[in-house]
Amino acid sequence: MVARGGDALKSAPAEVRGELAAAAFAVACADTPLAPHLESMAQVPPEMRRLVEMKAAADRTGNVLVFGFQFHFHPGLRRLKQLIDSGELGTVLYAHCHVGTYITLANSRSRYQASFDAALLLDYAHQPDLLYWLLGRRPKGVYAAGCRGGSLEFQSNPNVISLTCDYDEPLITSIHLNYLQSPERHDYEVVGDRAWARFDFGTGQLRVGRMGRDEVHQEDISVERDSMYVAEHEAFLGAIDGKSKPESPAESALQAMEVFEASLRSWKEQRRVVVADNGSTDGTWRAIQAGGAVPVLSLIHI
Numbered sequence: 001m002v003a004r005g006g007d008a009l010k011s012a013p014a015e016v017r018g019e020l021a022a023a024a025f026a027v028a029c030a031d032t033p034l035a036p037h038l039e040s041m042a043q044v045p046p047e048m049r050r051l052v053e054m055k056a057a058a059d060r061t062g063n064v065l066v067f068g069f070q071f072h073f074h075p076g077l078r079r080l081k082q083l084i085d086s087g088e089l090g091t092v093l094y095a096h097c098h099v100g101t102y103i104t105l106a107n108s109r110s111r112y113q114a115s116f117d118a119a120l121l122l123d124y125a126h127q128p129d130l131l132y133w134l135l136g137r138r139p140k141g142v143y144a145a146g147c148r149g150g151s152l153e154f155q156s157n158p159n160v161i162s163l164t165c166d167y168d169e170p171l172i173t174s175i176h177l178n179y180l181q182s183p184e185r186h187d188y189e190v191v192g193d194r195a196w197a198r199f200d201f202g203t204g205q206l207r208v209g210r211m212g213r214d215e216v217h218q219e220d221i222s223v224e225r226d227s228m229y230v231a232e233h234e235a236f237l238g239a240i241d242g243k244s245k246p247e248s249p250a251e252s253a254l255q256a257m258e259v260f261e262a263s264l265r266s267w268k269e270q271r272r273v274v275v276a277d278n279g280s281t282d283g284t285w286r287a288i289q290a291g292g293a294v295p296v297l298s299l300i301h302i
Helices: 014-024 046-061 075-085 103-107 119-123 126-135 225-240 250-269 283-290
Strands: 065-068 092-100 141-147 160-166 172-178 185-192 195-200 205-210 216-220 298-301
Touching: 046 065, 046 250, 065 225, 065 250, 075 126, 075 185, 075 195, 075 205, 092 126, 119 172, 119 250, 126 172, 126 185, 126 250, 141 250, 160 250
Parallel strands: 065 298, 092 172
Antiparallel strands: 092 185, 141 160, 160 172, 185 195, 195 205, 205 216
16 A cells, blocks of 8 residues: 555565665565564564664654554454453453464465574564553563474474563563464453453454453454554554554564564573663664664554
8 A cells, every 4th residue: 555655655575575665765564573683683684674774764853653563453452452451350460362373384475484483473573562562561571482393284493482471560471373273273361350351363252251250251343354454554644644643653563573582582592581672782773773764754564
């Protein structure tokens, strides 16, 4: 999608993203996460580095930069967030998300997952973002354990990984990802001291259990996938016009990649790793900030 002379650009084919970005000075990359300070920048595709340069340019110019995590506009997750924000669940002490999807490997055109370590984390940058968006809490540390196994036709290393995040307060979150399950499984659960809630993407079912009650409340929430993108673009244009704040500003969206980098190190080193701030101590990130880049007004679609 191109709007307002190139203010917003959505580009799915990987082979043309760079050219379109250069032409419009804004890019929307489907299923491509940001990588502000990966251990090995040599492994980072040029598209990812360009996204980081855009963030630096927006910081310098004061232009609007929005990261398009479309699941922020899913009515089931928005209902889950409403339950959290209203206090209906009480003090949240645990949250979990689970994505199991062999179909991602089966449908991959480039098959990059077979040779790129931790592609599973790259493909699912949505999950650390969503936990941050739902809870408003930034992890302090993460421990990741992963493995590769099975006899399926398509493989990745790892093809199973689980992350456990700790915080400065009584709170634990976990993320489980795998390239094994078919049909796909995708759900979220939040547990508080007054109630718990679980949303299943596959069925659109939200279940809520409340302390002291035997019955479990159920809501059926349907969504047309295109409606999420329409809402996402409307919010982006509203931010450009100054009618609303950006739904996913760079400062909040980049934390998903901070969790990614810490998870990658934890998996490789088999230890808990502290989640870094937005590149505050990272030489690569400082170098990118100091470099030249064109001003941008963009929606980046993850």
